[in-house]
Amino acid sequence: ATAIYRADYEAPAWWIDTVDLTFDLDPAKTRVLSKMRVRRNPEVPAQALRLDGDELNLARVMVNGGGTSFKMDGDQLVLENLPEGNEPVELEIFTTCAPIKNTKLMGLYVSEDTFFTQCEAEGFRRITYFLDRPDVMAMYTVTLRASKAQYPVLLSNGNLVESGDLEDGRHFAKWVDPHKKPSYLFALVAGNLVAREQKIKSRAGRDHLLQVFVRPGDLEKTEHAMNSLMHSVAWDEARFGLSLDLDRFMIVATSDFNMGAMENKGLNIFNTKYVLASQATATDTDYANIESVVGHEYFHNWTGDRVTCRDWFQLSLKEGLTVFRDQEFSMDMAGTASARAVKRIDDVRVLRTVQFPEDAGPMAHPVRPDSYIEINNFYTVTIYEKGAEVVRMQHNLVGREGFAKGMKLYFERHDGQAVTCDDFSQAIADANSGSPLAQHLQQFRRWYSQAGTPVLKAVGQYDADARTYTLTLSQSCAPTVGQAEKLPFVIPVQMGLLTASGQPIALQLQGEDAAQAVASRMLVLTEAEQRFVFSNVSEAPVPSLLRSFSAPVVLEHEFSDADLLTLLAHDSDPFNQWEASQRLGLRYALKAIAASGEASAEILPADFIEAMRRVLRDDKLDAAFKDLVLTLPSESYIAEQLAEVDPQRVHAVREAMILQLASALQPEWENIWEANRDTGAYRPDHVSAGRRALAGRALSMLCLQAARTGDTVWPGKAYQRCKDAGNMTDRMAALSALVYSASPLAEQALQRFHALFKQDALVLDKWFALQAAASDRGGDVLPAVKALMKHADFQIKNPNRARSLIFSYCNNAGAFHRADAAGYVFWADRVIEIDGINPQVASRLARVMDRWKKLTEPYRSAARQAIERVAARPNLSNDVREVITRALA
Ligand code: HT7
Ligand code: ZN
Numbered sequence: 001a002t003a004i005y006r007a008d009y010e011a012p013a014w015w016i017d018t019v020d021l022t023f024d025l026d027p028a029k030t031r032v033l034s035k036m037r038v039r040r041n042p043e044v045p046a047q048a049l050r051l052d053g054d055e056l057n058l059a060r061v062m063v064n065g066g067g068t069s070f071k072m073d074g075d076q077l078v079l080e081n082l083p084e085g086n087e088p089v090e091l092e093i094f095t096t097c098a099p100i101k102n103t104k105l106m107g108l109y110v111s112e113d114t115f116f117t118q119c120e121a122e123g124f125r126r127i128t129y130f131l132d133r134p135d136v137m138a139m140y141t142v143t144l145r146a147s148k149a150q151y152p153v154l155l156s157n158g159n160l161v162e163s164g165d166l167e168d169g170r171h172f173a174k175w176v177d178p179h180k181k182p183s184y185l186f187a188l189v190a191g192n193l194v195a196r197e198q199k200i201k202s203r204a205g206r207d208h209l210l211q212v213f214v215r216p217g218d219l220e221k222t223e224h225a226m227n228s229l230m231h232s233v234a235w236d237e238a239r240f241g242l243s244l245d246l247d248r249f250m251i252v253a254t255s256d257f258n259m260g261a262m263e264n265k266g267l268n269i270f271n272t273k274y275v276l277a278s279q280a281t282a283t284d285t286d287y288a289n290i291e292s293v294v295g296h297e298y299f300h301n302w303t304g305d306r307v308t309c310r311d312w313f314q315l316s317l318k319e320g321l322t323v324f325r326d327q328e329f330s331m332d333m334a335g336t337a338s339a340r341a342v343k344r345i346d347d348v349r350v351l352r353t354v355q356f357p358e359d360a361g362p363m364a365h366p367v368r369p370d371s372y373i374e375i376n377n378f379y380t381v382t383i384y385e386k387g388a389e390v391v392r393m394q395h396n397l398v399g400r401e402g403f404a405k406g407m408k409l410y411f412e413r414h415d416g417q418a419v420t421c422d423d424f425s426q427a428i429a430d431a432n433s434g435s436p437l438a439q440h441l442q443q444f445r446r447w448y449s450q451a452g453t454p455v456l457k458a459v460g461q462y463d464a465d466a467r468t469y470t471l472t473l474s475q476s477c478a479p480t481v482g483q484a485e486k487l488p489f490v491i492p493v494q495m496g497l498l499t500a501s502g503q504p505i506a507l508q509l510q511g512e513d514a515a516q517a518v519a520s521r522m523l524v525l526t527e528a529e530q531r532f533v534f535s536n537v538s539e540a541p542v543p544s545l546l547r548s549f550s551a552p553v554v555l556e557h558e559f560s561d562a563d564l565l566t567l568l569a570h571d572s573d574p575f576n577q578w579e580a581s582q583r584l585g586l587r588y589a590l591k592a593i594a595a596s597g598e599a600s601a602e603i604l605p606a607d608f609i610e611a612m613r614r615v616l617r618d619d620k621l622d623a624a625f626k627d628l629v630l631t632l633p634s635e636s637y638i639a640e641q642l643a644e645v646d647p648q649r650v651h652a653v654r655e656a657m658i659l660q661l662a663s664a665l666q667p668e669w670e671n672i673w674e675a676n677r678d679t680g681a682y683r684p685d686h687v688s689a690g691r692r693a694l695a696g697r698a699l700s701m702l703c704l705q706a707a708r709t710g711d712t713v714w715p716g717k718a719y720q721r722c723k724d725a726g727n728m729t730d731r732m733a734a735l736s737a738l739v740y741s742a743s744p745l746a747e748q749a750l751q752r753f754h755a756l757f758k759q760d761a762l763v764l765d766k767w768f769a770l771q772a773a774a775s776d777r778g779g780d781v782l783p784a785v786k787a788l789m790k791h792a793d794f795q796i797k798n799p800n801r802a803r804s805l806i807f808s809y810c811n812n813a814g815a816f817h818r819a820d821a822a823g824y825v826f827w828a829d830r831v832i833e834i835d836g837i838n839p840q841v842a843s844r845l846a847r848v849m850d851r852w853k854k855l856t857e858p859y860r861s862a863a864r865q866a867i868e869r870v871a872a873r874p875n876l877s878n879d880v881r882e883v884i885t886r887a888l889a
Contacts, residue, residue, distance in 0.1 A: 001878040003371045006313040013047040014038050016131055016138040017088065025146035025190050027100035027110050034095075034128040036138075039088045048080040051129035052122070053095075054107070058129070060094040077129045093129050102126070103797060103837045111256035112215065113150065114191025116269055118262060121312055121375045124183035134182040134309045135418035144190055145172045151190040153213065157181070157265045159247055177265060179245065182308055182418065187264030189213070189252045196222040200230060203237045208244050212275065213252040221276040224287055224684070225251065228294035235295070235329050240407055242302045249301075251275065251294070255761055258799055258840045259379065261293050263300030270297070273762055273800060279682040279727040281763050284692060286728075287684035291333065296326035307411065310418045312375045316367045316448075317421045319379075320387020324395070327388060338622040339686040341548075341574035345628050348549045348575070351389065353637045355381040356554070359453045360640070361850040362886040364480040368421050368448040373882040376840050382451075389552040390447045394428050396492050396522065396550055397437040397444075406431040421448050436490070436524045443526060444490045451480040454489050456525070458557040462540040468510070469497065469537040474529035475553075481886070491525040494550035494573075497534065497541035500562075502570025508535045519572065520547060542566050547573040559583060565611055574625060581615075581629045584608055585657070589638050592653045599652040601660060609664045616668040623676060624690025627697055632657055635813050639854070646856045647817035655775070655814075659708070662701040669705075673698040682727045689729070696733025703741040715743040722749045732766060739774050764793050765804035772808035774815070781815035782822055796834065799841050806830050810848040817855070821862035824849075828866040831880060832873055839877030846870070846883040864888075 017037045024031040040046060053075050061070050063082060071078050082089055102109035107126025108117050117127065125132040142156040148171040154163070158177030165171045193213040200208050210229055212222040229251065236242040246266045253275040261270040274293040277286055303325060304318035327347055331340040358364060358381055365378065367387045372378050395403040406428030413427055425445060429438040437444060454477040461470045473493065477486035496519055497505040506517035510533040523532055542563045546555050559567075559580075567580035585608075592603040615621060615629050635654055639645045662669070676695035679688040699718055706714040721734035735753055738746040750771065757763035772785050788794060788805055795801050809826075810816050816823040827848060835842035852863035870876070871884045 001373050001881065003373050004375075005371045006311070006369065009311050009313075011041060011044055012131055012133065012136050013041055013044045014049050014131060014136075015041055016136055018139045018141070019130075020141045020143075021128065022143045023145065023188065025099075025115055025144060025151060027115075028098055029096050030099055030108060030115075032095050032097065032128045034091075034093045034130070036091045036093075036130075037088045038082075038091055040086055042086055046084070048078050049082055049091075051077045051079075051093075052125035052132040053077055053129045054122075054126045055097065056126070056129065057096045058093070059096060060092070062092040064090050065092075075125075095128055097127065104840070105256055105258050105799070105838060106840070108188070109256070111254050112191075114189065114193065114215075114254065115146075115151070116189055116252070116254050116256075117187050117264075118258065118269065119186050119264070120184040120262060122184075124186055127186075130183050132183050133311070134184055135311065137180040137182050137308070137416070137418065139180050140177045140186060141174070142177075142186075142188065143172055143174045144188060145170055146190050151192070153189070153191060153193045155187075155189040155213070155250060155252065155267055157185070157187055157267050179265060179306070180416065181265050181305065185263070185265045185305055185308075187262070187267040187269055189267065189269065192216065193252065194219050195250075196226050198226055198230060200233065202233070202243050204243050206243065208233075208246065209248045211248065211250045213250060214272075214275065215253075218253070218272075218276055221278045221281070224277045224282075225270075225275045225290055225294055228291040229298060231291070231333060232295040232298040232329065235332060236299060236302070236325075239328070239332070240302075240325075240404060242411075244301070245306070246301075249298075251297075255800065256798055258838070261297045263297045263304055265301070265305050268297045270294075271800065273765075276762060277684075279684075281728055281757070281760055283729040283732055283766075284684050284689035286762075288330070288689070292326050292330050295329040296322055299325040299329070302411070306416065307414045308418045310420050312372070312378070313369055314420050315375075315378060316383045316387035316390075317419065317424055319384045320367060320389075320391050321424065323384050323388035324391040327392075334686045336622075336686070338574060338625055341578075342622065342624045342628060342686070342690070344548060344575055345578050347385070347388075349634075350381070351385045351552060353634045355385050355552075356453050357636060357640050357851055358382055359386070359451060359480070360478070362481065362889060363847065363850060363883065364451045366449050366451045366483075370449075370482070374843070374878040376879055377843055377882050386552055393447070393490075393492055393551055394425060394437055394444070396494070397490075397524070398428060398432040398435045402432040402435060403428065436492070440490045440524070440526055443488070446487055446489050450477065450486050450489070451483055452477045452486060454486075454491065454551075454553045456491060456493070456546070456551070456553040456555050458543065458545055458555065460541070460543055460557075462537065464540070467535065467537055469534045469541055471495075471523075471532045471534070471543065472529065473523070473525045473532070475525060476528075481889075488526065488528050489551075491551045491553060493523045493525055493545060494520065494547040495523060496520040496544045496547065496571075496573065497537065498544060498566060498570060499539055500542065500566060502566050504572060505534075505537060505541055509533065510535050522550065544571050544573055544576045546576075548575045549579075561587075561605075561607070565607065568611055568629075569614070578625070578628055581611075582633050584611075585632045586638060586641065589633065589650075589653055589657060590641060592656070593638070593642070593646075593649055599649070599656045601656060603653065603657050604660050604664075609661070612661065613665055613668055616665065616672060622687070622690055623694040624686065627690065627694045630661065630697060632661075639813075639851070642854070644856045645851075645854045647813045647859065648819075651814035658701075659704060662705040663708070666702070666705055669698040669701045673702065677730075692727075692729045692733070696729070696737070699733060700737040700740055703737040703743060707741040707743065715741070715745050718743070719745045719749055722753065728763070732770075736770055739770055742775060742777055758793065761798075761800070765800050768794070768801065769804040769808040772805050773812045776812070776815035779815075779818060779820075779822075781809065781812060782818070782826060785809045786826070797837055799838065802834060802841060802845075806834075807845060807848075810845065816848075817859050819858055821858070821866070824862050824866035828869050831870050835873075835877050835880050839879040842877065843879035843883050846880050846887075849887055852887065 020035040022033040099108045106123040144154040154173035156175035162174040195211040195213045198210045251268045253272045255272045257271040303321045409431040410427035429441045457474045459472045504519040508517040564580040676691040702714040718734040718737045725731035
């Protein structure tokens with residue numbers, strides 16, 4: 001496989017204006033007739049028409065109603081003798097494909113007797129020959145024909161214009177999409193489905209029909225998805241003035257899906273995980289994820305569908321922006337300032353535990369990559385989450401109103417076009433002349449072109465005589481693959497200063513008027529090093545830097561423990577309050593990891609424990625916020641701070657810290673449990689979800705402590721809770737408390753749980769995942785996982801099920817990194833096995849080993865051996881080959 005380079009982009013030599021597709025749907029042999037009107041692009045030298053295809057059977061090609069010569073060049077169908085000149089040409093191509101054999105779940109496939117498509121990024125070429133690239137936008141008409149009894153519902157993008165019966169028990173439906181679109185947004189669905197329907201009127205007074213299609217029996221689990229969709233429509237109108245541009249907007253759920261969901265124009269296809277919810281089967285996290293994913297796909301209708309990407313290197317144009325929009329949506333829906341902060345903390349945790357390692361590892365790439373071998377490998381946390389942070393910084397540099405103005409200009413300029421990340425920033429800057437973004441636009445663009453996480457170093461110096469505080473900010477960024485030298489970034493640093501007792505200090509930069517002083521402000525770092533001098537500072541301050549995580553950087557500052565305790569107790573910025581707790585936790589973890597001998601039971605000092613006690617007792621703090629403060633930095637985040645990682649040591653130290661919190665705060669955990677165990681009638685709102693989360697943590701802590709003391713009361717309570725909980729959040733929390741503490745009651749509870757939910761695929765996924773993520777006692781998790789692979793309910797072909805068991809195990813550091821290398825052998829075997837079924841899923845699993853070079857011996861050599869064994873396989877997919885080659889480089 002060869003790499004594709006961004007610098008090689010050329011406009012298409014042909015355009016496709018219209019496409020008329022007719023499908024005769026049959027699982028074994030689906031016939032596809034494609035009639036296209038194509039024309040030469042006059043701006044490009046005349047060339048043959050090269051259409052992409054993949055695993056298709058070509059039956060016939062006709063040009064302007066007659067036969068034509070053609071040739072095949074690899075997978076491409078090449079038409080060299082098309083009429084010259086700029087007149088449109090009518091092209092007719094007849095192909096067949098075999099959806100039932102499609103285990104890659106790209107193109108047209110069958111899941112549970114229903115036809116689905118997945119075309120992003122390059123799946124349309126598995127349906128018919130086409131210019132399968134996002135900058136070729138066409139008008140689509142689609143006719144579906146199929147057995148009426150087996151496939152009573154026939155859906156495609158746009159509006160249903162005709163339907164009726166055919167001979168032999170077949171029927172048809174004709175759909176016309178009123179908007180032109182790239183092929184990756186095409187979709188069809190055919191099967192036995194039912195829909196929850198909702199009519200709405202937009203602010204603009206237009207009527208729309210919203211539909212959520214699921215399998216019969218699942219209808220009562222669609223209420224939350226429908227509510228989320230209605231909220232999304234209203235939010236996009238209110239916040240950005242963007243209205244739904246279709247009469248009908250459909251969501252369809254499938255249990256076989258490679259990712260979360262897909263924003264096909266007017267016909268979104270979703271993983272069931274992000275649609276189906278009832279209080280009996282879904283947790284609060286599931287409810288929140290559904291709201292966020294429904295929002296995300298809906299927001300793509302403008303940021304992705306109306307304005308799309310010129311090429312796949314620009315993927316973050318739509319993904320980073322749409323993640324930013326769904327994050328803002330979730331924050332606005334959550335309501336209170338504290339709830340917004342909790343959402344921000346959750347998002348930053350993902351960024352730091354998953355994206356930062358990616359940015360420092362073999363798959364590091366800029367938000368706008370320069371090359372790729374397999375585009376499916378670039379649907380990454382860098383494109384999505386870091387991309388969203390880059391959009392957020394632009395938002396912060398121009399302000400909320402300025403950003404809305406920029407978005408307006410972006411749509412005025414580019415509606416109906418396929419554009420670049422540069423076009424986006426240009427619009428935001430042009431709408432905000434004079435803003436720091438406009439002033440530094442060229443430099444700001446380095447966030448798109450340079451990979452790696454910048455380190456922001458802050459040094460403060462207080463001059464008591466002059467009453468000044470000098471803050472020196474400097475930045476650096478380590479080399480990444482292919483980028484040895486980095487130029488300075490534009491870094492917005494939101495900050496404040498506190499007195500030692502936690503009072504805010506008014507911020508007056510030297511030369512500024514005292515009247516302009518504020519308690520929080522944004523500094524913009526553009527140089528490698530810059531000094532900011534604050535006047536009228538009455539005492540040596542505690543700096544609160546990078547408030548709300550105003551830039552995706554690693555902040556280095558020599559905070560004393562006392563500084564951090566002050567920030568934790570008093571900072572007006574809840575993000576930095578939480579951040580202080582994490583810095584302290586990390587500090588103690590790193591110290592204990594570096595110490596020699598067994599991990600001590602007393603890692604956390606008394607003042608930290610007391611600070612945690614105060615947090616748990618504080619009536620003014622939200623339960624969800626308390627829960628986050630009491631969550632120690634993850635093992636992968638701790639590991640990232642180390643030059644060489646002994647994963648068992650990291651695991652043991654973190655476990656010891658958790659045990660210490662369990663034991664030292666036992667009375668508080670008991671009070672928390674009592675105060676929060678009953679949240680009344682179930683509602684997945686922020687406040688009650690936070691209380692359930694905190695109660696769940698308390699129960700887990702109490703069971704851990706019980707396991708140590710031999711107490712049977714708390715495991716008994718957890719077992720009872722597993723039996724009689726009124727919602728899945730409480731039930732799962734109790735079950736995982738038993739499993740995590742290795743209670744003798746865990747096995748029985750797991751069996752009961754299985755018996756109760758064996759008909760529900762999404763709940764069974766939780767059941768598998770919980771066991772694969774269990775604490776390892778003497779190497780018992782791997783044999784348990786192997787036994788579960790033989791369970792009647794395990795199917796490796798189903799991505800959700802494979803992720804729930806295999807991925808969960810491989811991400812369970814304490815159980816996976818074994819001195820006997822058995823975890824790595826298991827990983828290699830599964831990557832190879834899954835690659836033969838579904839390369840996209842396999843390459844995600846392959847990435848578990850991204851950071852193997854940081855491992856200490858004996859893990860490092862064993863990991864290398866396992867990776868080399870995968871690399872030695874002759875028939876690896878491009879997907880896995882790219883990941884493995886980079887890992888070994
Ligand atoms: N834009 C969607 C990406 C996606 C996808 C990509 C590759 C293979 C399968 C896929 N399913 C969905 C999802 C999104 O970001 O909204
Ligand atoms: Zn997306």
